[in-house]
Structure formats: structure tokens, C-alpha cells
Amino acid sequence: MGHDDHETTRKGPWTENEDFQLVFYVHMFGDRRWDFIAKVSGLKRTGKSCRLRWVNYLNPGLKRGKLAPHEERLVLELHFKHGNRWSKIARKLPGRTDNEIKNYWRTFLRKKAQEKKRTTSGSPSLSPSLSQCSSSSSICTSNPTVTSMPMIETKERSFYDTGGVERSFYDHSGATRVSESSEEHEGMNEIWKDLDLLEVDSMKPFFDPYSEIAPSLSWDSCLSTSWTMDGQEEFTKNTFHLTSQQFSSGFID
DNA sequence: AAGCCCGGCAACCGCCGAATG
DNA sequence: ACATTCGGCGGTTGCCGGGCT
Structure with missing residues (x-):
């Protein structure tokens, strides 16, 4: 799509840092405008990739573990x-x-x-x-x-x-x-x-293996509200670059 | 102990339709 | 009305870990 992203776009497994970043930006802007999130977050991922990561893994509403x-x-x-x-x-x-x-x-x-x-x-x-x-x-x-x-x-x-x-x-x-x-x-x-x-x-009696393990961090706290914002284009990549350390110390207790 | 195999799962790809300019 | 962009979907691939030989 873009002009310069063909060399810099990352593929493959997501790092913890990328996850943190994505969660943060989804919290900021909601889970709709993936292309925008991809750009503004500084993640070297496509919007599609971001969406997929969120929908299939990071979304706090997901159940974990085997299907009941x-x-x-x-x-x-x-x-x-x-x-x-x-x-x-x-x-x-x-x-x-x-x-x-x-x-x-x-x-x-x-x-x-x-x-x-x-x-x-x-x-x-x-x-x-x-x-x-x-x-x-x-x-x-x-x-x-x-x-x-x-x-x-x-x-x-x-x-x-x-x-x-x-x-x-x-x-x-x-x-x-x-x-x-x-x-x-x-x-x-x-x-x-x-x-x-x-x-x-x-x-057979079982010890509820199906409602298992919440995500290791309390992502839920990030998502209690859905954000929309106009004029987000104002946000530059430099505005919110986070490391997982920054994120966890600053946004998660 | 090492190598192999297999299942589970995350992620990518291509296509399509809706939305937008 | 048309072209372009973007998001969503289904199909597929490839990696990784655990079990087996």
C-alpha cells in the first residue's frame, strides 16, 4: 500500500513490546481504524496484522483454553x-x-x-x-x-x-x-x-479447565471504554512510544 | 539422549465487499 | 459514477513444543 513500508514492515510472531504498544493504542483509538493505529503507533506492522493480533490474541474478551x-x-x-x-x-x-x-x-x-x-x-x-x-x-x-x-x-x-x-x-x-x-x-x-x-x-467431573487463565496482564483494565477521536492525525509516532516497562509501570499497577 | 513426528496454534495471503473521497 | 482504500473473511502455511521411537 504505502510507499516506504515494504522494507520496514515486520512479519512473524509478535513481541511482548509490540503487544503492549498495540493494546495501548487500541485503548486510545478503539478497535476499528487499524490502518491508522498501525501508523500512529509506530508499530512496523500492517493494519491487518494489528487487527489480527488484537482479534485473535490480545482482546481481553477472549476465552483461553480448550473449547468446552x-x-x-x-x-x-x-x-x-x-x-x-x-x-x-x-x-x-x-x-x-x-x-x-x-x-x-x-x-x-x-x-x-x-x-x-x-x-x-x-x-x-x-x-x-x-x-x-x-x-x-x-x-x-x-x-x-x-x-x-x-x-x-x-x-x-x-x-x-x-x-x-x-x-x-x-x-x-x-x-x-x-x-x-x-x-x-x-x-x-x-x-x-x-x-x-x-x-x-x-x-466426568473436571476442574474447570475451560475457563482458564486470564491473559497474564490485566488487559481488561485498558478496554473498559471505547475511544474515538477526531484529528488523531495530529498524533505523531513520537507521541506515544512505549516500552513494556514504561507501560507496565505507568499504566498497569 | 537424540531424532522424528504430529498436533495445535499464530500469523500470513489473497480475495471481496463496504466505505470513502 | 468511479477509483481507491480499508477491514473482514476463509484458506493456508509454518513454527514450536510435546510425545514417541
Whole structure:
């Protein structure tokens, strides 16, 4: 985009210092104007990179740790409805990001494919749909028919509003939904079975590993308000350059 | 103990649509 | 009305740490 940034733009993992800086500037200007934040902060990052770092990692509203069983189930349910619309799915899981869900789904498919491979190596009669899936030829990854598959958009609202989740979720015997994309349904039936097992596991008492670890610093304190500001262009890069030490001593107690 | 493998995750890329001048 | 910029999204890659051989 810019003129001079092609040599100086940083890529790769974020340093702690960069994180501090980004948090500070998001606090200052809100989490919308990423290009502006990138420039004014002096971070040698693109606006996109800043946004991604914030959305997927620094945002204090994020949950950490593994998806809880009910979240996992929700992801599967929503993916069934919407396909690879990760951001849409993520909106239904507070504190979870599209990236996280996408990664979860990939991992999930990989696992399923492996299980399938193992279990079907002796009995090839079982549905191959999931293993196909993992080889990216079917419902899951780059197949455009997924995202363009007939979505039941109209049902979406009622699904959540009517509290019909449980029922429709468990009512998956055979082709109970749309008759198209039967391949996917076969796959889903396998998923349902596995989920039942998963459900059993989740009954075990556990020490809430899912609500884990807040970010190491109290980012939340930074974000209690959302800032907007006119004439920010006045801020030069020199105005607010912070080191993590400065930040932690001056802004976090 | 060392090397290898694999899973999880952070981050980048390219595309697209909305917003703005 | 058009061109440009920017943010959001989905797909993909590559690194890192832990487990296994």
C-alpha cells in the first residue's frame, strides 16, 4: 500500500513490546481504524496484522483454553448449518474467534479421519465421507459447494430463539434435515455418534479447565471504554512510544 | 539422549465487499 | 459514477513444543 513500508514492515510472531504498544493504542483509538493505529503507533506492522493480533490474541474478551464440550457441540451444529462460515459461527460462541474455531474444526476432522481410517481398515462398509473430508475433497475445506450449499438461513434465528437447540441437535437420525447434500449428512451422522461418546467423557467431573487463565496482564483494565477521536492525525509516532516497562509501570499497577 | 513426528496454534495471503473521497 | 482504500473473511502455511521411537 504505502510507499516506504515494504522494507520496514515486520512479519512473524509478535513481541511482548509490540503487544503492549498495540493494546495501548487500541485503548486510545478503539478497535476499528487499524490502518491508522498501525501508523500512529509506530508499530512496523500492517493494519491487518494489528487487527489480527488484537482479534485473535490480545482482546481481553477472549476465552483461553480448550473449547468446552458444549462449545464443541455448538461448533459442529453450526458448521452443519452454515458450512465454513467461521466468523458467523464464532459470533455464537462468545470469547471464541473464527481462527480458533477454524483450527478446531481442522483438528477435529483430522482426528475423525484418523479414527475412521483405523476403524474402517477392517470393515470398508462404513461411510467414507469423513475421511474424504479430511482429504479436502468433500464438505469441509476448500469445496465451494459447502459455503454455497443451501443454507437454512431462515431457520437460524428460530433455532436459537425458540430454544429448539437440544431437540434439533439430537434429532439427527437419518436425513431429518434438508434432503440435499446427503453426503454431508452421512458424515454428520458419524459425527453425532462420536459426539455422544464425547458427551460421556464430558460427564466426568473436571476442574474447570475451560475457563482458564486470564491473559497474564490485566488487559481488561485498558478496554473498559471505547475511544474515538477526531484529528488523531495530529498524533505523531513520537507521541506515544512505549516500552513494556514504561507501560507496565505507568499504566498497569 | 537424540531424532522424528504430529498436533495445535499464530500469523500470513489473497480475495471481496463496504466505505470513502 | 468511479477509483481507491480499508477491514473482514476463509484458506493456508509454518513454527514450536510435546510425545514417541
